[in-house]
Amino acid sequence: MSKEGEISPENYANWFALYQLCKHIEHRQTINISSVEFGKLLNLSQQTASRRINDLIELKWIKRKIENKTQKIVLTKEGSDVMLLMYKNLKNILESIVILGTVQNGMKEGAYYVSIKGYFDQFQEKLGFLPYKGTLNLELNSTNINLLREKLNNLKPVVIAGFQDNNSERTYGDVYCYDCIISRIDNPEEKINAAILDIKRTHHKKNIIEILAEPYLRDYFNLKDGDKLIIELNINR
Amino acid sequence: MSKEGEISPENYANWFALYQLCKHIEHRQTINISSVEFGKLLNLSQQTASRRINDLIELKWIKRKIENKTQKIVLTKEGSDVMLLMYKNLKNILESIVILGTVQNGMKEGAYYVSIKGYFDQFQEKLGFLPYKGTLNLELNSTNINLLREKLNNLKPVVIAGFQDNNSERTYGDVYCYDCIISRIDNPEEKINAAILDIKRTHHKKNIIEILAEPYLRDYFNLKDGDKLIIELNINR
DNA sequence: ATTACTAAAACCCGAGTAG
DNA sequence: TCTACTCGGGTTTTAGTAA
Numbered sequence: 001m002s003k004e005g006e007i008s009p010e011n012y013a014n015w016f017a018l019y020q021l022c023k024h025i026e027h028r029q030t031i032n033i034s035s036v037e038f039g040k041l042l043n044l045s046q047q048t049a050s051r052r053i054n055d056l057i058e059l060k061w062i063k064r065k066i067e068n069k070t071q072k073i074v075l076t077k078e079g080s081d082v083m084l085l086m087y088k089n090l091k092n093i094l095e096s097i098v099i100l101g102t103v104q105n106g107m108k109e110g111a112y113y114v115s116i117k118g119y120f121d122q123f124q125e126k127l128g129f130l131p132y133k134g135t136l137n138l139e140l141n142s143t144n145i146n147l148l149r150e151k152l153n154n155l156k157p158v159v160i161a162g163f164q165d166n167n168s169e170r171t172y173g174d175v176y177c178y179d180c181i182i183s184r185i186d187n188p189e190e191k192i193n194a195a196i197l198d199i200k201r202t203h204h205k206k207n208i209i210e211i212l213a214e215p216y217l218r219d220y221f222n223l224k225d226g227d228k229l230i231i232e233l234n235i236n237r
Numbered sequence: 238m239s240k241e242g243e244i245s246p247e248n249y250a251n252w253f254a255l256y257q258l259c260k261h262i263e264h265r266q267t268i269n270i271s272s273v274e275f276g277k278l279l280n281l282s283q284q285t286a287s288r289r290i291n292d293l294i295e296l297k298w299i300k301r302k303i304e305n306k307t308q309k310i311v312l313t314k315e316g317s318d319v320m321l322l323m324y325k326n327l328k329n330i331l332e333s334i335v336i337l338g339t340v341q342n343g344m345k346e347g348a349y350y351v352s353i354k355g356y357f358d359q360f361q362e363k364l365g366f367l368p369y370k371g372t373l374n375l376e377l378n379s380t381n382i383n384l385l386r387e388k389l390n391n392l393k394p395v396v397i398a399g400f401q402d403n404n405s406e407r408t409y410g411d412v413y414c415y416d417c418i419i420s421r422i423d424n425p426e427e428k429i430n431a432a433i434l435d436i437k438r439t440h441h442k443k444n445i446i447e448i449l450a451e452p453y454l455r456d457y458f459n460l461k462d463g464d465k466l467i468i469e470l471n472i473n474r
Numbered sequence: 475a476t477t478a479c480t481a482a483a484a485c486c487c488g489a490g491t492a493g
Numbered sequence: 494t495c496t497a498c499t500c501g502g503g504t505t506t507t508a509g510t511a512a
Contacts, residue, residue, distance in 0.1 A: 271475090271476070271477090272476080272477060272478085273475095273476085283477085283478090284477090284478070284479090287477055287478055288478080290477095291477095291478085303476090303477085305476090306475065306476040306477075307475085307476065308476090308477080
């Protein structure tokens, strides 16, 4: 076997077995499962499941106590480290994948919302810049939109507080933004601070997002429809 | 093959191959790698690596363009979904593993810090309760301390702002806390809001954490040294 | 250099069964 | 019932090699 906790071809079957075991973990890192049940979980026979458990014990990823012919399985520190390592690696991979958007025409609803005084006055303080009164529309492919959603889930939004307009009696709800950095794909070194307007509330096709920034981005980056921009999220938590 | 994106024994070798490929991803979800290099990455022969790539293409997890006998590999939406799914499952697993601590004697430095007026006055507002002027020490085993660290990494701390004491000319730094919920392991239904004092700054053995709560927890839970408590973190982001 | 076919070797799984 | 052994058969890997 290779380095401690490393997953290699000799043991990725075992890694997968550990992963399935962990899905059934209960209080105190304990799992109650027979080799027959474990076999069903893995889509494998009782015999192979039993062998897997012994492999995992040998790897020191789990411990077992047999009481009255039934086994209690406990995750060890090494075992939980293996799971943590994979989790961290996946997190890194997903975070390192650069998200790309394609410039689309139109300013859509974003421009309207940005201009409303009750919102606009909060931008300087909360985003760190006074945005251009319009948004840039970026289309993301389905790979990118999924990754973006997951990244946004793990990010704290900038909340632009809602308010009541006493003249029109209209109520304006909270607006959510996410800090980001934008650059041209053909010149990734020239970056600019920007913000993504919350994608949940827009009426768009679901794979279009709206970007806020201080300058008019089409001029700033000399953009035409179809140009590609890199969207980096600040993962500075 | 089973459900879309599901990893089963027929394809966890392929899943692992995809995972290794993703570690080498570059701009625009593209990977440049030969079958020889990929074989080395997987600790497998060039022939098997080549077959894996074809398997991944058949699974629609990647696409490939061959130019001048060299291949460019691009992750598909399905491929990134597979990675995202595993990431989310691991996240769930790690979050669902309950962290246990064992009651230890002593109040240590925590008690001193809690009592300092400059800090104490902030607790009501920031933690939602005025803590007992002492901390409960919990010892965590190495599995639990690792999991806790990872969970805290993904949590927003409650910052108790530092201040300057004009009498003693001493400067008191920021103190970090994390909201949590405590219960006896033998009665997990009776819960109480509490906070973990930042574990990084204490001079403790590294597997001891300090808990703040409104009541004197030893009385509240009728605790003696060695009793076990469940520590739940608020993952309500 | 590449990728990938074929065929033999190595490996793994599960049926039968023991404890 | 449980877990886990042996061993035959099927699957996967790799060496050799072609394109």
